[in-house]
Amino acid sequence: KQEVTQIPAALSVPEGENLVLNCSFTDSAIYNLQWFRQDPGKGLTSLLLIQSSQREQTSGRLNASLDKSSGRSTLYIAASQPGDSATYLCAVMDSSYKLIFGSGTRLLVRP
Amino acid sequence: DTEVTQTPKHLVMGMTNKKSLKCEQHMGHRAMYWYKQKAKKPPELMFVYSYEKLSINESVPSRFSPECPNSSLLNLHLHALQPEDSALYLCASSQRLLAGGPGNEQFFGPGTRLTVL
Numbered sequence: 522k523q524e525v526t527q528i529p530a531a532l533s534v535p536e537g538e539n540l541v542l543n544c545s546f547t548d549s550a551i552y553n554l555q556w557f558r559q560d561p562g563k564g565l566t567s568l569l570l571i572q573s574s575q576r577e578q579t580s581g582r583l584n585a586s587l588d589k590s591s592g593r594s595t596l597y598i599a600a601s602q603p604g605d606s607a608t609y610l611c612a613v614m615d616s617s618y619k620l621i622f623g624s625g626t627r628l629l630v631r632p
Numbered sequence: 633d634t635e636v637t638q639t640p641k642h643l644v645m646g647m648t649n650k651k652s653l654k655c656e657q658h659m660g661h662r663a664m665y666w667y668k669q670k671a672k673k674p675p676e677l678m679f680v681y682s683y684e685k686l687s688i689n690e691s692v693p694s695r696f697s698p699e700c701p702n703s704s705l706l707n708l709h710l711h712a713l714q715p716e717d718s719a720l721y722l723c724a725s726s727q728r729l730l731a732g733g734p735g736n737e738q739f740f741g742p743g744t745r746l747t748v749l
Contacts, residue, residue, distance in 0.1 A: 553736055564638075564722055565675070565740040572734070610674060614736055618729045619688065620665075622674035 527623035544611035552614040636741035655706040655723030667722040
């Protein structure tokens, strides 16, 4: 059974810092990995999608990498801003087309 | 139009009520999903529709009844719910259910906050 783990569970950084969020999964048979952002009480906003054949994707200040063989992904946020404060969720699509989520990392960027 | 909309935003219902949640997208997506999210937990998949046919049912109790009347609409009919069913219900869509490619990217709506008294 696919399990997705995110470390750390919570992170507090001063504004301007570069940071890395980690995601690991137990079964490398995935179709893709998707990173989401969720603000309190809101829906999910898709940030980046990495196909199983890809190594990384970039969008603005965000860069996500995927190492399928080791079951790991990282989300790099450059020059963090208070507006980046949210919960970040990673999710993998398994071989039965189901999206399996990690428990998320709660990020606080302090002004 | 690149968004998924959900109505209502909030819903309070008693255990004997019947209500429905609605989800709509006009991106031409042919896969639509219902997720349930409890407080401080990740979303959990409930149902998946592909080309208006139910493809995945994650052993959800029959008091939840999904319906996909056309390619743009997804409903979730609720009946005889329990207080533990209180949660944020999220709808999502993607181009297709695919083995690979960007068409698998899922786009989520803002959710319906459901409270069962």
